[in-house]
Amino acid sequence: MSTTRRLDPVLLLALPATLYIAIVYGLPLLFLMGRSLFGTGGLDSFVGFFADPFSWTVLANTLRSAALVTLVCLVIGYPTALVLARAGGFAQAAILVAIILPLSVGVVVKAFAWQIVLRRDGIVSQAMTGLGLWSEPQRLLFTEAGLVIGAANIFVPFMILPIYAVLKLVDPRLGEAAATLGASPIYRFLKVALPLSLPGIVTGVAFVFSMAASMYVIPSLVIGDRFQTLATLTGRSFLFMRNEQLGSTTAVVLLALTVAVVIASASLSRRLGGAQ
Amino acid sequence: MTTAFLDITGAGKRFGAATVLDGVDLSVGKAEFISLLGPSGCGKTTLLRIVAGLMPPDTGKVVLDGDEITRKPPHRRDVGVVFQNYALFPHLTVAENVAFGLKARRAPAAAIAPTVARFLDLVQMGAFADRSVRALSGGQQQRVAVARALAVGPKLLLLDEPFSALDRKLREAMQIDLRRILREVGTTAIFVTHDQDEALTMSDRIAVMHRGGIEQLGTPAEIYHRPATPFALDFVGLSSRLPGKVASEDSGIVHVDTGAGAIRAPGNFISGSAVVLGVRPERIAVGTEGENRIDATLRDVVFQGARVQLHFVAPEGGRLLVEAHEVPPGVAPGVTLPLSWKLADTLLYPATPEGYAA
CATH class of the missing domain: 3.40.50.300 (P-loop containing nucleotide triphosphate hydrolases)
Known part of the structure; x- marks a missing residue:
């Protein structure tokens, strides 16, 4: 009942992580934001950025490709998470390894693998023409579709794992109870498993979207310069164009965008899970 | 039904x-x-x-x-x-x-x-x-x-x-x-x-x-x-059990030799078969009113509020549980008392190879 607040000594355990983040991430971020704002003339850099139609193309590229990657990850990842949560013993361990192990292969290595898979005479093209779905061989490499396929491949574990973690905690008896109350399998999924796994979906979407919106290596390797996103433009500005003003501006826009997505998804999950 | x-x-x-x-x-x-x-x-x-x-x-x-x-x-x-x-x-x-x-x-x-x-x-x-x-x-x-x-x-x-x-x-x-x-x-x-x-x-x-x-x-x-x-x-309620051997059978009444004495029970068993006798604890009384009688030594008294449980040991290691409303006067662990119950309350089962425990 004491009104004086004493610092819980356990909080000190968070000190190393807090210092680390503050020094290697917080400070550079502040410099970056400062440069975008105070480099030449206040908000001029932002006004200039948003006045340029090319910037809007870049923004649209970023949002569209990230949204598509997130969608593909969700569509592929959710059923996988469901299977993973229901599987037991060896099967579960095997699936987990299959999901996590590819993360240990570097993005660059994967990107070169896709070049083999996605090119005009690659496996995908041959399979599609062989099946008669495509009238002639097509090149997926250097297209946005190829980018989405490749990026989804890398990010899908970050969708599966949070959904799986939530689904695993859902009592299997709930599904059985719903069944004995007369609910069909689809009704059970929509009214029990899906609402209870929403927090996992929101986390997965926030993870994948923010990573897909800020990916740099994958679009550089899979598409190249013709397709610019905020992240690749930021990289180019700093590395090739030596335009720190533009680079810091695009970086801040990208940061605002991803932070907005994370906050929106968190509040969405709180609203959707309001009854919980 | x-x-x-x-x-x-x-x-x-x-x-x-x-x-x-x-x-x-x-x-x-x-x-x-x-x-x-x-x-x-x-x-x-x-x-x-x-x-x-x-x-x-x-x-x-x-x-x-x-x-x-x-x-x-x-x-x-x-x-x-x-x-x-x-x-x-x-x-x-x-x-x-x-x-x-x-x-x-x-x-x-x-x-x-x-x-x-x-x-x-x-x-x-x-x-x-x-x-x-x-x-x-x-x-x-x-x-x-x-x-x-x-x-x-x-x-x-x-x-x-x-x-x-x-x-x-x-x-x-x-x-x-x-x-x-x-x-x-x-x-x-x-x-x-x-x-x-x-x-x-x-x-x-x-x-x-x-x-x-x-x-x-x-x-x-x-x-x-x-x-x-x-x-x-064994699973439903408490009971006393005594192993024994059928001595004779006569028009639905079986005479069983137990280590603690001869007991009669309703049933049909061939002479010589191994059996288990069972009695519910509230059916056993201290005294000699029932048809079946055994002398046993009181070992423990467990007070349970409305009832008391009396744990008896019969000769040859048989154990008998008696439930009563109160401890009979002058009774304390160590004394040997006559216990008795009715013929109709005596339950009889064939002894199974693995015994009769749950």
Whole structure:
């Protein structure tokens, strides 16, 4: 009942992580934001950025490709998470390894693998023409579709794992109870498993979207310069164009965008899970 | 019970090499309350899950209300279940939980709210309709689970140890409440429990289960007073047991030699067969009024409030348990007293190779 607040000594355990983040991430971020704002003339850099139609193309590229990657990850990842949560013993361990192990292969290595898979005479093209779905061989490499396929491949574990973690905690008896109350399998999924796994979906979407919106290596390797996103433009500005003003501006826009997505998804999950 | 409402025939289930359910037959009459009573691993929950459709049987058939449902999925069976941990939907309110089954069955929207209200009132949870189920106590969750299962009007209600998480006082109150509710609604119910008191209190009939089979099916009084097997004797209520050998048999009365003396019992056994004698503790009296008499030494007195338990040791190691209202005057551990009971209260079983212990 004491009104004086004493610092819980356990909080000190968070000190190393807090210092680390503050020094290697917080400070550079502040410099970056400062440069975008105070480099030449206040908000001029932002006004200039948003006045340029090319910037809007870049923004649209970023949002569209990230949204598509997130969608593909969700569509592929959710059923996988469901299977993973229901599987037991060896099967579960095997699936987990299959999901996590590819993360240990570097993005660059994967990107070169896709070049083999996605090119005009690659496996995908041959399979599609062989099946008669495509009238002639097509090149997926250097297209946005190829980018989405490749990026989804890398990010899908970050969708599966949070959904799986939530689904695993859902009592299997709930599904059985719903069944004995007369609910069909689809009704059970929509009214029990899906609402209870929403927090996992929101986390997965926030993870994948923010990573897909800020990916740099994958679009550089899979598409190249013709397709610019905020992240690749930021990289180019700093590395090739030596335009720190533009680079810091695009970086801040990208940061605002991803932070907005994370906050929106968190509040969405709180609203959707309001009854919980 | 000329026509069975639920008819289970030859229900069998194996998990790998273990036979969990060994060709069980069970018929339940309409509006009857049957308990499946047995220790864990006896197959009672497996039988329940087979009837609910949550697990397919390897062999056998389940017929409910003239309709074979053996292969029907659970959502088309009209069999409600109250789970051991209640399995309430945590993301829904109390009223939404009760409405769930009605909505899933596409009940007319106008009928849902009155039905929900009626069943919440039935279980005395009307005041909690808009609460989150997470805010409820165990007993309250249990009531909501019963209301949710009954609201859809199932033909049959299955209850899987629904009281095991409640403390004793609450459990006893809930047992009486549940019986009243089920009588009001007229629902046929199968109740799974390992608690003999619960089964004796609530059931019209009890099926004592052991090792994947039903050992005895009967009314609580039949099960208690005339247990059909040593296992039923042992599992339901307390008893004294004495091993012995049949000396002679004469028109339905068997004379048995036990280490503690000669005992007579109703039964038909060939002379020389090994048997086990059983007596309920409240049927044994200190004194010599009954036809069967044994002298035994008092070893322990256990006070239990309304009753006292007297633990006796008979010659040759036989142990006898006597329940009385009070300790007879002048009796203390160490004294040897005559014990007696009626011929008709003497239960007789063949001694099985593995003995008679549970």
